[in-house]
Amino acid sequence: MIFDVLTLLPEVFAPYLQASVLGRAMEAGLLAVNVVNIRDHAEGRHRVCDDYPYGGGQGMLMKPEPVAAALDAVRQPGEAVWLLTPQGERFDDAMARALAREPRVLLLCARYEGLDDRVRQLYAPREVSVGDYVLTGGELAALCVIDAAARFLPGVLGNEASPERDTFGDGLLEAPQYTRPREFRGLAVPPVLLDGHHEEIRRWRRLQSLLLTRSRRPDLFAKLALTEEDRALLAAADAQAPADAEADAEADADADKPKSE
Ligand code: 6GU
Numbered sequence: 001m002i003f004d005v006l007t008l009l010p011e012v013f014a015p016y017l018q019a020s021v022l023g024r025a026m027e028a029g030l031l032a033v034n035v036v037n038i039r040d041h042a043e044g045r046h047r048v049c050d051d052y053p054y055g056g057g058q059g060m061l062m063k064p065e066p067v068a069a070a071l072d073a074v075r076q077p078g079e080a081v082w083l084l085t086p087q088g089e090r091f092d093d094a095m096a097r098a099l100a101r102e103p104r105v106l107l108l109c110a111r112y113e114g115l116d117d118r119v120r121q122l123y124a125p126r127e128v129s130v131g132d133y134v135l136t137g138g139e140l141a142a143l144c145v146i147d148a149a150a151r152f153l154p155g156v157l158g159n160e161a162s163p164e165r166d167t168f169g170d171g172l173l174e175a176p177q178y179t180r181p182r183e184f185r186g187l188a189v190p191p192v193l194l195d196g197h198h199e200e201i202r203r204w205r206r207l208q209s210l211l212l213t214r215s216r217r218p219d220l221f222a223k224l225a226l227t228e229e230d231r232a233l234l235a236a237a238d239a240q241a242p243a244d245a246e247a248d249a250e251a252d253a254d255a256d257k258p259k260s261e
Pocket of ligand 1: 083085110129130131134135136137
């Protein structure tokens with residue numbers, strides 16, 4: 001898969017991409033990230049890329065000409081264009097999976113206080129945000145998008161790991177994990193994990209995932225299609241630890257409350 005990234009901060013991409021699992025993916029030819037400096041497409045001796053907003057207001061905007069010139073130079077026929085902006089639709093697991101099936105996608109990183117709106121009107125990009133907070137630019141968001149999509153490219157995680165087993169792969173948060181030593185600062189590894197009884201371990205992990213998802217992400221829990229086994233595991237846990245169940249129920253209720261500030 002190929003990403004074209006249009007940015008005013010081209011130097012920030014290589015350090016992360018090369019240091020991570022994605023560096024190996026790029027060496028193996030599974031992933032390519034073509035980082036393009038928008039400034040290289042600006043006119044004039046100073047290659048100015050920003051200007052004041054008409055009508056006044058805070059900060060600087062990205063001028064439309066260099067961005068359009070960069071888009072025209074880089075974009076391949078049929079290539080999807082994503083604009084990274086906090087005004088966009090929220091990026092999620094389903095979008096990452098779908099993205100990984102595209103051969104080539106262009107990511108346009110907005111900087112400053114944003115982009116002259118005519119770029120949006122002319123190129124009709126898909127506008128994407130990585131969460132409800134504001135970053136100083138789209139670069140970190142673009143790295144999030146590249147990283148999350150790359151995990152779904154065949155071969156990137158190796159044979160052992162499967163993105164399906166991770167959090168969100170099945171709509172559940174992952175169960176807690178432990179490695180050596182068996183005891184650390186007075187805390188023991190749950191005995192069930194030490195027995196090598198695979199069926200018991202599977203059931204324990206399933207229950208932990210269900211409990212964690214129910215208490216922490218009631219929005220995800222509500223969407224689950226619980227199996228007979230899930231219901232039985234939860235019922236047994238709730239009967240055994242009514243105090244925990246009450247705490248879970250409280251967390252559920254809190255999460256459902258409308259935020260009043
Ligand atoms: Cl895509 N860009 C910026 N600047 N801030 C963000 C974002 C994107 N997603 C969340 N916050």
